[in-house]
Amino acid sequence: MRITSSRLxxxxxxxLLFFEGLDAYSIFNIPIFWLGFAFFIFVFFxxxxxxxxxxRFDSISIRNWILYGVSITxxxxxxxxLTLPVYASTNFFQYISLRLFRLVSFLFIIYTxxxxxxxxxxxxxxxxxxxxxxxxxxxxxxxxxxxIYGYSDFPRTRAGSxxxxxxxxxxxxxxxxxxxxxxxxxLAIWTAPFIPYFFYLGKDKKIxxxxxxxPILSTVLSRSLTGFFAILLASFLGxxxxxxxxxxxxxxxxxxxxxxxxxxxxSPIFSYRFPSDGDICESDNLQDELKNSESxxxxxxxxxxxxxxxxxxxxxxxxxxxxxxxxxxISILGEGYGFSNxxxxxxxxxxxxxxxxxxxxxxxxxxxxxxxxLYANILMSTGLFGFLWFVLILLNLFRKLLFNHSEIQPFxxxxxxxxxxxxxxxxxxxxxxxxxxxxxxxNLKNYE
Numbered sequence: 001m002r003i004t005s006s007r008l009x010x011x012x013x014x015x016l017l018f019f020e021g022l023d024a025y026s027i028f029n030i031p032i033f034w035l036g037f038a039f040f041i042f043v044f045f046x047x048x049x050x051x052x053x054x055x056r057f058d059s060i061s062i063r064n065w066i067l068y069g070v071s072i073t074x075x076x077x078x079x080x081x082l083t084l085p086v087y088a089s090t091n092f093f094q095y096i097s098l099r100l101f102r103l104v105s106f107l108f109i110i111y112t113x114x115x116x117x118x119x120x121x122x123x124x125x126x127x128x129x130x131x132x133x134x135x136x137x138x139x140x141x142x143x144x145x146x147x148i149y150g151y152s153d154f155p156r157t158r159a160g161s162x163x164x165x166x167x168x169x170x171x172x173x174x175x176x177x178x179x180x181x182x183x184x185x186x187l188a189i190w191t192a193p194f195i196p197y198f199f200y201l202g203k204d205k206k207i208x209x210x211x212x213x214x215p216i217l218s219t220v221l222s223r224s225l226t227g228f229f230a231i232l233l234a235s236f237l238g239x240x241x242x243x244x245x246x247x248x249x250x251x252x253x254x255x256x257x258x259x260x261x262x263x264x265x266x267s268p269i270f271s272y273r274f275p276s277d278g279d280i281c282e283s284d285n286l287q288d289e290l291k292n293s294e295s296x297x298x299x300x301x302x303x304x305x306x307x308x309x310x311x312x313x314x315x316x317x318x319x320x321x322x323x324x325x326x327x328x329x330i331s332i333l334g335e336g337y338g339f340s341n342x343x344x345x346x347x348x349x350x351x352x353x354x355x356x357x358x359x360x361x362x363x364x365x366x367x368x369x370x371x372x373x374l375y376a377n378i379l380m381s382t383g384l385f386g387f388l389w390f391v392l393i394l395l396n397l398f399r400k401l402l403f404n405h406s407e408i409q410p411f412x413x414x415x416x417x418x419x420x421x422x423x424x425x426x427x428x429x430x431x432x433x434x435x436x437x438x439x440x441x442x443n444l445k446n447y448e
Contacts, residue, residue: 004119005047005052006115006116006118006119006120007119008043009043009044009047009112009115009116010116010120010125010128011128012039012040012043012044013040013109013112013113013116013128014128014129014131014132015036015039015040015132016036016037016039016040016109016432017036017129017132017133017432018036018132018135018136019032019033019035019036019037019039020033020036020037020190020432021033021132021133021135021136021139021179021180021181021190022136022180023158023180023181023182023186023190024156024157024158024178024180024181024182025156025157025158025180026157026158027157031158032158034098034101037101037102037105040105040108040109040112041104041105041108044108044111044112052115054111054112054114054115055111055114055115055118056114061389061392061393061396062107062110062393062438063107065386065389065390065393066103066104066106066107068382068386068389069103069334069336069337069381069382069386070100070103070104072333072334072335072336072337072381072382072383072386073096073099073100073103073336073337073338073339073381074100074336075336076335076336076339077096077336080339082339082342082343083342084342084368085342085345085346085368095338095368096336096337096338096339099337099338099429100337102429102430103337103430105432105435106430106431106432106434106435107435109432109435109436109439110435110438110439110442113125113435113436113439113440113443114439114442114443117439117443122408122440123200123201123204126197126200126201127201129194129197129436130194130197130198130201130208130211133191133194133215134211134214134215136179136180136190136191136218137179137191137214137215137217137218138214139154139179139180140177140178140179140180140181140187140218140221141177141179141214141217141218141221142154143177143178143179143180144175144177144178144179144218144221144270145270147168147169147175147272147274148175148270148272153168154180156182158182169274173273173274173292174223174271174272174273174274174292174293174294174299175271175272175273175274176221176222176223176224177218177221177222177223178222179218179222184222184223184224185222185224185226185227185426186426186427187218187219187222187224187227188219188222188224188226188227188228188422189224189226189227189422189423189426189427190433191215191218191219191227192215192219192227192230192231192418192422193415193418193419193422193433193437194215194415194433195212195215195216195219195231195256195260195418196235196238196253196256196411196412196414196415196418197411197415198211198212198215199212199252199253199255199256199411200252200407200408200411202252203252203407209255209259212256212259213259213263216259216260216263217263217267219231220260220263220264220267220296221267221270221296223296223299223300225300226422226425226426227422228264228300229421230417230418230419230421230422231260231414231418232257232260232261233417233421234413234414234415234417234418234421235253235256235257235260235414236257237414237417238250238253238410238411238413238414238417239253239254239410241402241410241413242409242410242413245402245403246405246409248410250410252410252411253410253411253414256414264296264297264300265297267296268294268295268296268297271294271295271296273292273294321371321372321373321376324344324347325376325379325380327347328343328347330379330380330383330384331380331383331384332383332384332385333382333383333385333386334380334381334382334383334385334386335380335381335383336381337377337381337382338381339381340371340377340380340381341368341369341370341371341377342368344369344371344380345368345369370428371428372425372426372427372428373423373424373425373428374420374423374424374427374428374429374430375387375423375424376428377428377429378390394420397416397438397441397442398416400441400442400444401413401416401441401444404444406444408440408444409444412437412440412441412444415437415440416437416441419431419433419434419437
């Protein structure tokens, strides 16, 4: 097989995705996924120096919005010098640089896919990406079953996002699938958006229907409410939009929903509870009881019902975020990426502290806190101006996608909606998945 520039770029982008899936690993305190980003950007610059002309965006607004975010962040870095929380794993310069690195990478991924689609079809590109998904999903299942069958799990080398260890086995907790990620929800966020593409490829080769069971089971065993409801709600909305706009009924998407629900229903046969630790396992909180139920249906669907019945107060992160915005207001031009997190972290410490006798106990003392919400991060980092700009970009892309008649349209629609739904509660940074989705939409005209 001749290694062309397009194929090498596709290899590097697939490798980036795979390394991104190794979230729980680091080398010399450098997270492995940053090495994947670094290699991808190195390849990008090598081809740029060799004279490769990257195709222009159909929507130049995305590029300018990214550059705006970069500019605001650099200006704040020049004129402000905030002190990071004491247990931050990087210094101030590294922390801000990594935020900029993520923004620039987002742009480069779109440019790269614009170039790749001059040579490859959607199906060829998706096949490469799904090989990375299958690899990460398979590793996650190997890790999960190690607790059930007693062989050694993979030793993780990166501290968990909520502290200094991987909290996989805790007394009273039901086993959740962490895989190669620091948290089970991170696994679901990374995996779930790719599931519709297995059913897109399955329309031509049935083997992809069978292969879809691996990422679906991986996602289901994570017991992530975010992953569960994002993929199911997005699939349902995909069916509705496609039917009313294109007058088509997507049986493949119905098959996706049925397969996902069937795996969720049968998956309790793999449930495993860690040995209990006496009285501390007792709980009067129905939400905790459901969360630790051996039934995945109870721990996801019934827990969701319980959460919604409790109202917004049940979603403590969201509740505090709204209080924080009410107390601090919204900037017109933004604080810059990273700066908003630092300010939010100190406020979170104060809001979450509890007094026990003469002691003050903090929930996550001295750590940089995430907004756990992409839209809140964009709002606080780029201000009302940057947020409204982002909303306009989304509306423009959805207009292109909703009225497109290509075969991939319903599956791409589910992919994008899954990402955007999940990012309302878990992740806070624009991701590789979102960059890939944007590039797919921008190239729909070429696909036709």
